[in-house]
Amino acid sequence: MDKLNEILLIEDDHALRESLEMFLQEKGCRVKSVGSGEEGLRLWREISPQVIILDVRLPDISGLEMLPRITRQDPEVKVIVITAFHDMETTIEAMRLGAYDYLRKPIKVDELDRAVDKAMHIAVATRDSRPVVGHDQPPDPRNRIIGDTPAMHAIYKTIGLLSRNQASVLIMGETGCGKELIARVIHDSSPNREEPFVTVDCTTLLDNLLESELFGHERGAFTGAVETKLGRLELAGKGTIFFDEVGDLPLPLQAKLLRFLEYREFTPVGSNRVHRSQARIIAATNQDLEAMVQAKSFRQDLMFRLKVVSIKVPPLRRRLADLPELVQFFLFQINRELNTRVSRVEEAALERLRAHPWPGNVRELRNVLTKAALESRGAVLLAEAVDAALDAAGAALPPEAALRSLDEMEQEHIASTLDQTEWNISAAARSLGMSRPTLRKRMARYGLKRPV
Known part of the structure; x- marks a missing residue:
C-alpha cells in the first residue's frame, strides 16, 4: 500500500483532532489519529507515516520529548508541530529538534494546507528522484576543478604542463568562474606545493603601499613603520604569488610590477639588501586586457610578461x-x-x-x-x-x-552547443538549425576555436 499520503495525527483535544482528521481526509489523505504521546509513538512505529502532526502539550509526554526520538530513527519523516505556545524559545527548540514546520493554535487552515501539501510533495520527490550525493566521497584536494567538457580538459592539460615548470600564468574569465581555484590547483600540482600560496588583491592596493605590501619594509622606513615587515613576495618563498584582478592596477603600480617581473629582484623599503624571488607569478583578470592595452589603460609589456602561459576559463x-x-x-x-x-x-x-x-x-x-x-x-x-x-x-x-547583446548571446549559444557536441561540426550545425558553412562563418566571426 502506498504510504505517501498517510498522516499520523497526535492531538489530545478531541474536538480539534476530529476537525483536523475530517479536513485531512477531505484532502485525500489517510489519517490515523490518537490522543496521547505513547499511543502516538506506538502507531508511528507500526505504520511509518510520511507526515506526523504533533501537538506539543500531551497528557503523558511532551511533543518536544517525542520529536528527537522520532527524527533520529526516521530522518525523512516530516513532523509538523502544533501548539498553543507562542513564545520564541518553543519555536526555536522545535525546529532545532528536527520539526519540519511549526504552526500556532488556533490553526489556520491555509497554513496547515500548505505545510501538508509541501510535506507530501517532498515524499513524492524523494521517491521519484535518484540519489546524487553519497556520504563517502571526501574530495581530493588536487581534484577540486569540476568539469568534463573539452574546454575544461584543455585547462587540465595546461595545468599538467605547468606542473613541470615555474612559468608565469595569466588566467582570464568572468567574475565567479573559478580563476583563483585554478591558480590554487596549479600551485598544488607543482613541485613547490608545500611552499606558501600568497594572494594580492589588486583592487585594494594603494600606490603608496604597493612597495611595502609586495617588497616589505624595514623598521623606521616611513612614518608608521614601527617594525620590520616581510612583503608578500618574500612570504611566498618558492611558492606562488597570485595577483587577483590584475586589470584593476593603476598605471603607476603596473610600472612597478613590470620592473619586478623583468628582473625578479626587489629591495624592501628602507633597506639596501636586494632579494631575489623564486615564486611563480599567477595573475587573474575578468577584463579584456588587450582592449585595455588599445585604450592605453594597461601596459602591453606587462601583459606580455604576465601571459607566458594563458588560460581562458569558460563561463x-x-x-x-x-x-x-x-x-x-x-x-x-x-x-x-x-x-x-x-x-x-x-x-x-x-x-x-x-x-x-x-x-x-x-x-x-x-x-x-x-x-x-x-x-x-x-x-x-x-x-x-x-x-x-x-x-x-x-x-x-x-x-x-x-544585459548582453544579441551577438554575445549567439556567440555563447554556439560555443555551448559546440562544447556539448564535443566540437562535432555536423552535430552542432544540426542542433543549431544551420548549415555547416554558416556555422563555420559564425565560428570565424566570433573567434571560436576547438580547445587544444
Missing part, C-alpha cells in the same frame, strides 16, 4: 554539461559544512538550474545551492527552493550583469 553558461557534476560536488560540500543532508535533486530543480543564465557563474551556483539546500529542509533539493534562491541571487546582481 558556466558555456559548459552546462558540467552542471550535474557541479551540483553533486557542491551539495557534498554544503552537507559537510552546514550539516544538511541533501542527497537527491528533484528533476524540476535541475531543469531550473539548466535554464538559468548564470551571470555570477560557478560562485553563484554554489550560493544558490546553499540557500536552496537550507530551504529544502530535507533529503531532496526542491524546485521551489531553487526558484526562491535564484530570485534572491538575481536581486543581488547589478542590473548590467544580465
Whole structure:
C-alpha cells in the first residue's frame, strides 16, 4: 500500500483532532489519529507515516520529548508541530529538534494546507528522484576543478604542463568562474606545493603601499613603520604569488610590477639588501586586457610578461554539461559544512538550474545551492527552493550583469552547443538549425576555436 499520503495525527483535544482528521481526509489523505504521546509513538512505529502532526502539550509526554526520538530513527519523516505556545524559545527548540514546520493554535487552515501539501510533495520527490550525493566521497584536494567538457580538459592539460615548470600564468574569465581555484590547483600540482600560496588583491592596493605590501619594509622606513615587515613576495618563498584582478592596477603600480617581473629582484623599503624571488607569478583578470592595452589603460609589456602561459576559463553558461557534476560536488560540500543532508535533486530543480543564465557563474551556483539546500529542509533539493534562491541571487546582481547583446548571446549559444557536441561540426550545425558553412562563418566571426 502506498504510504505517501498517510498522516499520523497526535492531538489530545478531541474536538480539534476530529476537525483536523475530517479536513485531512477531505484532502485525500489517510489519517490515523490518537490522543496521547505513547499511543502516538506506538502507531508511528507500526505504520511509518510520511507526515506526523504533533501537538506539543500531551497528557503523558511532551511533543518536544517525542520529536528527537522520532527524527533520529526516521530522518525523512516530516513532523509538523502544533501548539498553543507562542513564545520564541518553543519555536526555536522545535525546529532545532528536527520539526519540519511549526504552526500556532488556533490553526489556520491555509497554513496547515500548505505545510501538508509541501510535506507530501517532498515524499513524492524523494521517491521519484535518484540519489546524487553519497556520504563517502571526501574530495581530493588536487581534484577540486569540476568539469568534463573539452574546454575544461584543455585547462587540465595546461595545468599538467605547468606542473613541470615555474612559468608565469595569466588566467582570464568572468567574475565567479573559478580563476583563483585554478591558480590554487596549479600551485598544488607543482613541485613547490608545500611552499606558501600568497594572494594580492589588486583592487585594494594603494600606490603608496604597493612597495611595502609586495617588497616589505624595514623598521623606521616611513612614518608608521614601527617594525620590520616581510612583503608578500618574500612570504611566498618558492611558492606562488597570485595577483587577483590584475586589470584593476593603476598605471603607476603596473610600472612597478613590470620592473619586478623583468628582473625578479626587489629591495624592501628602507633597506639596501636586494632579494631575489623564486615564486611563480599567477595573475587573474575578468577584463579584456588587450582592449585595455588599445585604450592605453594597461601596459602591453606587462601583459606580455604576465601571459607566458594563458588560460581562458569558460563561463558556466558555456559548459552546462558540467552542471550535474557541479551540483553533486557542491551539495557534498554544503552537507559537510552546514550539516544538511541533501542527497537527491528533484528533476524540476535541475531543469531550473539548466535554464538559468548564470551571470555570477560557478560562485553563484554554489550560493544558490546553499540557500536552496537550507530551504529544502530535507533529503531532496526542491524546485521551489531553487526558484526562491535564484530570485534572491538575481536581486543581488547589478542590473548590467544580465544585459548582453544579441551577438554575445549567439556567440555563447554556439560555443555551448559546440562544447556539448564535443566540437562535432555536423552535430552542432544540426542542433543549431544551420548549415555547416554558416556555422563555420559564425565560428570565424566570433573567434571560436576547438580547445587544444
